[in-house]
Structures are given as structure tokens and as C-alpha cells.
Amino acid sequence: SSRSPAAIRVQNLDYAYPDGKLALAEISFTLDQGESVALVGPNGAGKSTLLLHLNGILPGRPRGGLFGHTHGAEPVRGRPRSPGPHVWVDGVAVEDRSIREARRRVGLLFQDPDDQLFCATVLEDVAFGPRNLGRSQADAAAIARECLARVGLPDVGDRPPHHLSVGERRRVALAGVLACQPTVFALDEPTANLDPRARRLFLALVAELPGAKIIATHDLEMALELCPRSILLDSGRVIADGPTRTLLDDSALLEAHGLERPLSLALGSRTSG
Ligand code: ADP
Numbered sequence: 001s002s003r004s005p006a007a008i009r010v011q012n013l014d015y016a017y018p019d020g021k022l023a024l025a026e027i028s029f030t031l032d033q034g035e036s037v038a039l040v041g042p043n044g045a046g047k048s049t050l051l052l053h054l055n056g057i058l059p060g061r062p063r064g065g066l067f068g069h070t071h072g073a074e075p076v077r078g079r080p081r082s083p084g085p086h087v088w089v090d091g092v093a094v095e096d097r098s099i100r101e102a103r104r105r106v107g108l109l110f111q112d113p114d115d116q117l118f119c120a121t122v123l124e125d126v127a128f129g130p131r132n133l134g135r136s137q138a139d140a141a142a143i144a145r146e147c148l149a150r151v152g153l154p155d156v157g158d159r160p161p162h163h164l165s166v167g168e169r170r171r172v173a174l175a176g177v178l179a180c181q182p183t184v185f186a187l188d189e190p191t192a193n194l195d196p197r198a199r200r201l202f203l204a205l206v207a208e209l210p211g212a213k214i215i216a217t218h219d220l221e222m223a224l225e226l227c228p229r230s231i232l233l234d235s236g237r238v239i240a241d242g243p244t245r246t247l248l249d250d251s252a253l254l255e256a257h258g259l260e261r262p263l264s265l266a267l268g269s270r271t272s273g
Contacts, residue, residue: 005091006030007184007212008054013086015049015058015236023049025236031184036213038223038244041233042258047216048111050233051186053087054214055106056094090183104133107182107211111189113169114162122148122164122172123157129180140179147175151205167198174205184212191219220248220262232257 008031015024024046031037039047052058085093092102110116119125126144127137135143148154151171161169170190177185190206191199199219206213207226217223223230223244230244234257240247248254251261 004033005088007033007035007090008214009088010050010053011086013050013053015053023236024053027236027238029231029238029241031212031214033183034212035229036215036227038227038230039214039216039233040218040220040223040230040259041239045233045257046236047233048188049236051108051188051214051216053094054089054184054186055103055108056087056099104180105183107177107180107185109170109173109177109185109187109190111192113166113173116173116176117161117169120160121157122153122159122161125161125172126157126176126179129176133180143179144175147178148172150178151175152201165198167194167202170194170202171205174202178209182211184214185209187213187215187217189217189219190215191217191222220259221264224248224262224264234258
């Protein structure tokens with residue numbers, strides 16, 4: 001039996017925004033099936049830009065398209081510096097002829113849930129993805145109800161998304177991602193702006209996600225908790241790629257790239273040293 005392809009393979013990915021700003025340079029890494037990796041680095045490192053490449057929103061993809069929940073990002077006409085695919089999801093190249101195949105495998109959770117939620121009701125929003133994947137209205141609604149229950153919000157289906165708290169909206173957005181049954185979850189700052197209880201709740205949901213995960217985050221405690229591996233980006237480049245514990249215990253490395261050693265590691269070394 002042949003080995004299954006990597007969940008994500010990125011090979012020599014470069015990307016410049018239309019204004020010429022080089023946002024990603026020579027990015028290469030592989031994420032195995034079921035693996036969880038944290039993408040860490042200072043503001044502007046290229047984390048969001050990298051996640052957007054996983055489902056081909058960049059460069060220059062039409063907004064929305066046949067697969068839903070990509071409408072948060074405005075189309076931008078940037079350019080890759082060399083031709084040919086540079087990103088594969090489950091072995092499927094993220095390029096024109098297979099973009100739909102690739103895209104349905106990636107569940108991208110935007111940093112701002114308001115970029116993801118746009119329907120009149122929560123249920124419609126969560127059902128949007130399955131509808132676009134060809135499910136009947138009744139099936140899509142049933143899937144949406146099930147996914148809302150999975151994120152602990154079985155009773156909000158009839159409400160407008162903007163009436164919910166930011167924590168609830170992020171869970172609804174996650175339900176929408178789950179409803180598409182992706183094999184890879186790409187989460188952009190999933191704990192940003194959450195209070196401790198909402199954060200804890202969301203961490204538990206992320207821990208349960210069935211598939212490979214790539215999580216862009218400044219929440220290094222979350223990285224320690226959920227991701228055995230981390231990739232440190234700065235100025236669009238991979239600076240380090242290794243065990244989260246090793247990477248995040250390296251004060252000099254972190255400081256050189258605008259980060260701080262997580263408190264839990266600092267305390268741990270103090271008590272054991
Ligand atoms: P991060 O998510 O790590 O904060 P981003 O991927 O948002 O980093 O940004 C990487 C770089 O690309 C930054 O220099 C940022 O200013 C630039 N950038 C991001 N979005 C755009 C855009 N739409 N147009 C031009 N430059 C952008």
C-alpha cells in the first residue's frame with residue numbers, strides 16, 4: 001500500500017504583494033496527515049499570507065468562487081516569482097486546474113470571524129459551505145445543526161451572527177469550516193480577542209478537530225499545548241522549524257524575532273533549575 005500524501009506540502013513558495021512587497025520567500029515545509037503545527041512570528045512575518053496560499057486565495061484568485069468561505073479576502077493581483085504549483089494539499093496542487101479539489105480539503109478559519117460570516121442567520125452561514133459542495137438544502141441544514149452542536153452552540157441557528165459575542169462568532173465560523181469536512185484546518189489567530197473562558201473553550205474545540213492543523217498564532221501557550229511542532233517565520237522566511245518545546249524555550253531566538261519565551265516555560269525552568 002502506498003503512503004498517503006502529506007497533508008500540506010509547500011515547496012519554494014515566494015510571494016510578492018502587488019505593491020512589490022515580498023511577503024514570502026523560499027518557504028518550504030511538509031505537514032504530515034494528522035500533524036499539528038504552530039506558525040509563529042512577529043506581526044508582518046507572513047503568517048496570514050502563507051495560510052491564504054493554502055487554498056489559493058492568493059495570488060489573484062477570484063473571491064468566493066464555487067467553494068464558500070473564502071470571501072473574506074479581497075482579490076489581490078500579486079504574483080508568485082516562479083511558475084508552477086508550490087503548494088499541495090493531500091497531494092492535490094493548488095493551481096488553476098485543481099483549485100476546487102485542493103480548496104475543499106482546506107478549512108480556513110479567518111482571524112476576524114466577521115470576514116467569514118455574512119448570512120442573515122447563523123444556520124445559513126454554517127450551511128453555506130455544504131450547499132456550495134452540492135448538498136441539498138435539507139442536508140446542508142442538518143449538517144449545520146450538527147456542527148453547531150459540536151461547537152457547543154445548538155441554539156443560535158436562527159440568530160443573526162452579528163448578535164453573538166466574538167467568542168461565539170468564532171465558534172460559528174469554526175462550525176462552518178467543520179461543515180465542509182476539510183482534511184486540513186488552517187486557523188489564523190484562533191484565540192485572538194477571547195477572554196480566558198472563551199479561549200479555553202475554543203482550545204478544547206481546536207484540540208478535537210479531526211485532521212492536520214496549521215495554526216498561526218501569537219498565543220505561544222496555545223502552541224505549547226496543541227502543537228508538538230512549530231515553524232518560526234520572520235520577514236517571510238522560515239527561521240526555524242522544530243519541536244515547539246525546543247523552539248519556544250530558546251529565549252535568544254525568540255527575542256531576535258520579536259517574541260517572548262512563554263511564561264510556563266520560564267517558570268518551569270526556574271523551578272527545575
Ligand atoms: P502576519 O500574518 O505574520 O502578521 P502578513 O501575512 O499579514 O503577516 O503580512 C506579511 C507582509 O505582507 C507584511 O509586510 C504586510 O505588511 C504585507 N501585506 C499583507 N497584506 C498585504 C496586502 N494586502 N497588500 C500589501 N502588503 C500586504
